[in-house]
Amino acid sequence: MTVTQLPGLLDGLAILRADFPILNRRLAGDWPLVYLDSANTSQKPQIVIDTMVDHLERRNANVARAMHQLGAESSEAFEAARDKVARFINAPSRDEVIFTKNASEALNLVANTLAWAEGPLAIGPGDRVVITEMEHHSNIVPWQLLTERKGADLRWFGLTDDGHLDLSNIDELITPATKVVALTWVSNMLGTINPVAEIARRAHEVGAIVVVDASQAAPQLPVDVVASGVDFLAFTGHKVTGPTGIGVLWGRTELLDQLPPFLGGGEMIETVTMAKSTFAKAPHKFEAGTPPIIEAIGLGAAVDYLSEIGLDRIHAHEQAITGYLLEGLATVGGVTVLGPRNPVERGGAVAFELAGVHPHDVAQLLDSRGVAVRAGHHCAKPAHLRYGVQSSTRASSYLYTTPAEIDALIEGLAFTKTYFKVG
Amino acid sequence: MSTDLDSLYQEIILDHYRSPHHAGLREPFEAQVHHVNPTCGDEITLRVHLSTDAAGDDIVSDVSYDAQGCSISQAAASVMTDLVIGKPVAEAMKAHEAFLELMQGRGSVEPDEEVLEDGVAFAGVAKFPARIKCALLGWMAWKDATVQATVVEHVETEETA
Secondary structure, three states, rough: OOOOOOOOOOOOOHHHHHHHHHHOOEEHHHEOOOEOOOOOOOOHHHHHHHHHHHHHHHOOEEEEHHHHHHHHHHEEEEEEHHHHHHOOOOOOOOOHEEEEEOOOHHHHHHHHHHHHOOOOOOOOOEEEEEEEEOOOOOHHHHHHHHHHHHHOOEEEEEEEEOOEEEOOOHHHHOOOOOEEEEEOEEEEOEEEEOHHHEEEEEHHOOOOOEEEEEOOOOOOOOOOOOOOOOOEEEEEEHHHOOOOEEEEEEEEEEHHHHHHOOOOOOEEEEEEEOOOOOOOOOHHHHHHOOHHHHHHHHHHHHHHHHHHHHHHHHHHHHHHHHHHHHHHHOOOOOEEOOOOOOOHHEOEEEEEOOOOOOOHHHHHHHHOOOOOOOOEEOOHHHHHOOOOOOOEHHHHEEOOOOHHHHHHHHHHHHHHHOOOOOO | HHHHHHHHHHHHHHHHHOOOOEEOOOOOOOOOEEOOOOOOOOEEEEEEEEEEEEOOOOOEEEEEEEOOOOHHHHHHHHHHHHHHOOEEEHHHHHHHHHHHHOOOOOOOOOOOOHHHHHHHHHHHHHHHHHHHHHHHHHHHHHHHHHHHHHHHHHHHHHHEE
């Protein structure tokens, strides 16, 4: 029996789905696309596609360098996108919004400039960087590189059996030696929503900087950089219905002012002589070279689209769908869900194992019925290792996901079990 | 659609997956390698034992392995051991090349059953680009280990000569 209504589901879901042309795709065997890989990348609404095409067709020019009319229009559109992003995350100043190419670059920007920093932000032997065991590789590797280069210590929060951060030793981890605490807001594998504001408060008590990876949070939760109390926050455009090639780093002005530049080049300078350069203020200090103009403009359209629907409503929709998905998975014998079982404690990405069938094979079987999921370690190998799992299958919903699509997944899993003669 | 699926998951492949041949790590061996597929996390630890026949040619005496992975990667490793164990290295390398050619042929290469035996069952994999690396994981590990073992063999031969 197909459920069409669940408490919290977005009103007019069928109309909203019409905003996403790709959702009409039919795949091999004439199966309709059931896209359950939104934590990997989200689909794009027509308004984002049209905004980018319109800019290319009518206003394309470089930004901040061209004195002609098109240059002015392009600069205006690009900087307007910065304003939209600033509103989206409630940034106190638009100058705190730095465009990068993705979340990885944003996190690396912080880690690298901290490696080069002098004065109060400098990191050296005896200092400590604290991360967590549920990070995406992009919030692990940059900190490994930083601590290795600077002779500092890397420590991390472990995980509880039910998929939460183990905060029982927080006083041992967050000490006066701790210079940086970097963590994800929402896990891309376990789905867990972390108590970012509480951890930020504890970190600030010892004077540490708090860096948050909001790649999975920004698509589905109201993100308020002021209320969360963090110092740096990174997310990527393509998971918030925007294009690839554009990411965002938000940082507090007083910290951005203290950090050295990231990449050197055009537009990040104040003046250049053959012997020495002085640098522009943030955000331009951190945006060397021609930026991803069309992508930034597309991201601006995307965050406006999400804001118009309302992140509170999107969050409620995700929770309703995730609850329905967890209920459905519980009916499939042999399925083990990784991470919290309560939809209120988690985001819309659910990783699971199916006994006797490797995730690759699960994904292949589902794909043969038009159901797109992700299989593998989801760039979170340490979190998989923590639970003794080599890889998993992950279904991730978004604002356009319907209960019927969850039904298609559950039916696909039954088909998979029959095909592989398990259970 | 299920025809395509059945061309990928041939019964021979599923048989090898359920009961892999020559699995487990054994002594003796001259080289051991550990290969991973970084995109999905599949991994294999593989050992190669070579010996020399009367004519002085290197023979693949044993290939043993411990692998974690999907049906395609597990079955490919199993089929590979059947194909190379007991063969002269040069002949086994030809089988490797034939399998590689089959995988990279996008479904247009007609496999030679004389050379590839059960390996012909993987012809369907070539049509699924995401799975080609799975099928090649064990083969690449074997080639790597065999090259290393060949070097060891020859160094030892020279030392004892």
